[in-house]
Amino acid sequence: MKRFLLVILAIGILAACKNKQKSGDGTKEPMTLADFQALFTPGTLPYKLAADSLQLKLADSLALDTAAVRQFLTDTLTTGTFGRNEKVKIFPLQRISGAVVDYLVLKVAGKNQTTGYLCFLDKKGKYLSRIRVANTGSSDGTTTSFNLDSKNVLKINTEKKLTGSRTALKEDFFMINNDGSITLIMTNSNGPTTPGQIFNPIDTLPRKHKFSGDYTSGEMNIVSIRDGEDAKTFQFFITFSKDNGNCKGELSGKGTFIAGNRGEFKDKESSCGLSFQFSNGRVSIREIGGCGAYRGIKCFFEGGFVKKAEKKKKK
Structure with missing residues (x-):
């Protein structure tokens, strides 16, 4: 009798393990903040995202569930870049701890362009704000990349093709504040x-x-x-x-x-x-x-x- 009960118990445990799936994959089990952040690769400062790195193709299976993005970040992440009804794929790139805020780097791939966003979170993981920091595929040939150093200084680099082989380069330096806001420090440009x-x-x-x-x-x-x-x-x-x-x-x-x-x-x-x-x-x-x-x-x-x-x- 005891052996029979042990067999039944073992079958129940195996069934439970088999049915238990990762949080946030469409099951009834809710995704936690820790689950969401675990989808991002841990990184350290300084960090750089170049335009050519943004173009690297990622497997569709790595894309985030849009419901999770709305839950832990914002439902307006792609506003201002992609059309309201445009289908996009959102990929988690890096999770970085900073001195005053923490960062999540995301890649959003649309039909004609790909964009990188830097999200600011407080030390408890609460979303504060976001800024577009990288982009390729714009209609005028402009590409954008960024650098983030250990002193909370964000540099956004914009390169625009001019006539012939000439290009205009622009560097915007921002200080990141502990409330997730940014302050423009300086702009360098060689453009006309x-x-x-x-x-x-x-x-x-x-x-x-x-x-x-x-x-x-x-x-x-x-x-x-x-x-x-x-x-x-x-x-x-x-x-x-x-x-x-x-x-x-x-x-x-x-x-x-x-x-x-x-x-x-x-x-x-x-x-x-x-x-x-x-x-x-x-x-x-x-x-x-x-x-x-x-x-x-x-x-x-x-x-x-x-x-x-x-x-x-x-x-």
């Missing part, structure tokens, strides 16, 4: 400069505050102010070119209003500081700390800028 055309990374942010707007001094000098998280803060982006382009500077970050029409910025990574003085459709800036990491050695963040009139939206 068109007067009046400046890439403004905060251009689409709200500008409801009375001091928010774009302030200019010449075609290639701008102080862009946008609304902050509350009435006491503001976002800014500054770029300038002096001495016929021989001395340039670029800086972005979050400032604080310290009086009715005065603002201040202090860099957490250096001694750099800026003072903002707003008055009658103008803003004056000056350095209150050494900002040499963000400009040439012979020029400074200083001077007066006039606020541009906003274009009226068509009804």
Whole structure:
């Protein structure tokens, strides 16, 4: 009798083991965060994803379940790159632990282009945000790749084909913050400069505050102010070119209003500081700390800028 019971018990255990499948493969067993992250290859910093590496074909069986992506990351991962109804395959690439946030690198393959995304997670695995960091197959021949170093500095490299064998190279450096947001530190480019055309990374942010707007001094000098998280803060982006382009500077970050029409910025990574003085459709800036990491050695963040009139939206 005991032998019979043992046989029945063994059969039950074997059946249970046979029926138990990996979480998230369509079974009723829910996928855990640990299960999801285990699908990514562990990696370390520094990390680099080149455009040619992004093009390597992966087996369809490695693709993530879109429901798992929505559960642990976001349902808007591919928004802005792929069409709403376009069928894509999402592949897990790397799982990396950083100093202030953790990272997941994903590859999304569509019909005509392939894109790499860098997702930011807090130390408990909660999704914070994502940024597109790599791309191949765009209609104008532009390719994008990225580097991520151990100091939370993200460099996105963009290469665009021009006429003949010429190419335009652009490097954008970002500081990654512990809330998953990014701050543009500097941009290097060897591409042609068109007067009046400046890439403004905060251009689409709200500008409801009375001091928010774009302030200019010449075609290639701008102080862009946008609304902050509350009435006491503001976002800014500054770029300038002096001495016929021989001395340039670029800086972005979050400032604080310290009086009715005065603002201040202090860099957490250096001694750099800026003072903002707003008055009658103008803003004056000056350095209150050494900002040499963000400009040439012979020029400074200083001077007066006039606020541009906003274009009226068509009804």
